[in-house]
Amino acid sequence: MPEGHTLHRLAAGLRERFGGRRVRADSPQGTFAEGAARLDGRVLVAAEAHGKHLLAVFRAPAAEPCDLTLHVHLGLYGTLRFGDGPAPPPAGQIRLRLVDGEGPVEGPVEHHAGHHAELRGPARCALVTPAERAELHARLGPDPLRPDPDPEPAWRRVATSRVPVAALLLDQKVVAGVGNVYRAEVLFRQGVDPYRTGRELDRATWQALWSDLVTLMAEGVRTGRIDTVRAAHTPEAMGRPPRVDDHGGEVYVYRRAGMPCHVCGERVRTAELRGRNLFWCPGCQR
DNA sequence: TAAGTATGTTAAG
């Protein structure tokens, strides 16, 4: 489920398992063999996410001039999974495998019975220069999950835009990390018609959307799922039979096209907007 | 077992 919260969880996962540790790196699938060879034996010193982009920094060994930064974007169906114990024989297409390496930092590296990680199907897996990394940060909007994000640049773009707010929310240059689920859910929770343009939103409404994203996405990082339904709207609170949602979390509208709205009972609508499926409740979102 | 779909982005046309 690679929306922003997933990448922040993965960054934390890398720090916890490999931070300050030497890692063995290889590319069983082969297309990142050169990059993996350059990372092999280095110490992971930092990992962070900006939106849906994951960046991991590996310290330069004594003999080499500079740190290396690994840039990963999972795209629609990439995965990064952690495992405990010795890495199993590679199964399937593994672009990059990291294995906890033990032993003195300057000595030979051995396989270790600690953690391992497997990266499959990413849209991007590359080593980037500091300049490329700076470029990436510069082209991404504020991320509700980063420490002290400044939402002002996002508002400046929104306030003058003739683009529907639903499209602005998925534009990573405006806000980084929001995906299709958070988009649908935050617009529902704030009662905003997805087709209202940026310039048709007042500042308070945008502020409410932003604040709610901060809340929802932080919760997503904690739990690893996207839950957006308020206590007041749970089936029990609404006096209805228990609900079964099968999308990994409890939501109001995402992928609920044709089903009755949990709040007003109108049927949830869906439409394609710029190649992505949009979901909303016409009763609650004006 | 096969088909269909997806929480995303880029590059080609």
Add this chain to the structure above:
DNA sequence: TTAACCTACTTAC
């Protein structure tokens, strides 16, 4: 606007 990327899960048969 469309295709490509080529994983993983769900649903249909």
